[in-house]
Amino acid sequence: MPIHKPLVLIALLAALLPTCFAFADAASQENDVAALGAEVTALSGQALDDDAIHRLTAIDQTLATEQVVNVAVDQQRVLTALAKSQNAGALEHVRSVFENAPERRGSAARALAAATTIRPTDLQDWRYMVRSLPVVQGDEAVDVLSALQRFRTRANKGQWVRQVILIGLQLPVNQQSAATGLLRHWTGVPLKKSEASEWTLEKYQQWFSQEYPDQPEAVLPVDLTGRKWTMVTLEPALQTFRTSDTMVQQGELVYQKAGCQKCHRRGKVGEALGPDLTSLGWRRQRREILHATLYPSHELNEEYPTVTIVLKSGKSLTGMMSASSADALAIVSSTGIREELSRTDVETIVNQKISNMPDGLLEPLSEDEIMSLIALLASTDGVPLPHSDAGP
Ligand code: HEC
Structure with a gap:
């Protein structure tokens, strides 16, 4: 099959795009992003040759490093096109986004999910998708849960089964079958297909607490009444989050003020009664860090009973x-x-089955202080990349 090289297109766009983002004003930056979006559309609509893959990878890096808004859709399309390309280098790029950019982990997993129609037996893809379960949300989650059902391999360890139930509980009712379908596939319960429709998430929750008595219950955390800081009240600040050196520095002070150093080491500061938080920013995204701090007993680390x-x-x-x-x-x-x-x-x-980490630690803090603390904990400046998470 002849491959059409979109050379003319690339040359044309290359001529249009030399503006340096750092010096561009807001309006021309928007134009640049729009032009990149158009280029993504043109490139991802065809079989990718080496030039196109090279260009898409470069665009992805540009969109990711510049703090530009409204690029999520284009970024998703780039990653999906690369994941589906059947090219080793392109796939490597998608997987490195997963490993090295926690904020984009859900998006990388969604791209791999789209590629399962082409590669339904790739166990590495499968592992990345399972590891994305703590972070995927909404449509991303539905795609990943559905894709995992195409594999024969099952992740029936308690923590993963619990995670699927928790994702399901956050989906709209008409999408929950993505979760119950995967639960049946992984656990083999119920055995008869005719009974599947009776197995709601509620039923799986009850079954789970009997089947996995050592695990925390598969229920979403509940905010104590009167709490000022919850996932909901901090959501707007999390959405518009922008880190800076000043915030990270302020975060160091907040870390002491909130008493985190009594149990956690970060760099050379603090005690080792809880997990070391030095490389947390490589391991987890901002939302997860905030969640773990607000609801300590929601996920228990068996190393710190x-x-x-x-x-x-x-x-x-x-x-x-x-x-x-x-x-x-x-x-x-x-x-x-x-x-x-x-x-x-x-x-x-x-x-x-409760954490020794007290909840409510953020209550005395202001919203700015909390965001500075998150900026510190999510920061990877000068922190070497650790070995990847213990996956399934
Ligand atoms: C009394 C001890 C204690 C204090 C104080 C404490 N933690 Fe923890 N923290 C723990 C333990 C123990 C865990 C492991 C989870 C568990 O309980 O099983 C943990 C887990 C975490 C995690 C998840 C870590 C991971 O590896 O994913 C984060 C994030 C965290 N703590 C943040 C904080 C922050 C921020 C503060 C200060 C506001 C704080 N903690 C104060 C004991 C503590």
């Missing part, structure tokens, strides 16, 4: 176990109080 120690005297203490000597135990409460106990005084130790 909260326990209740009941003593033979009847007294009980709740907190995190900490290193101590051979015949003693130490427990640190959520307010940082450490107590040493003799092992012989201990009656039982019970695991708790």
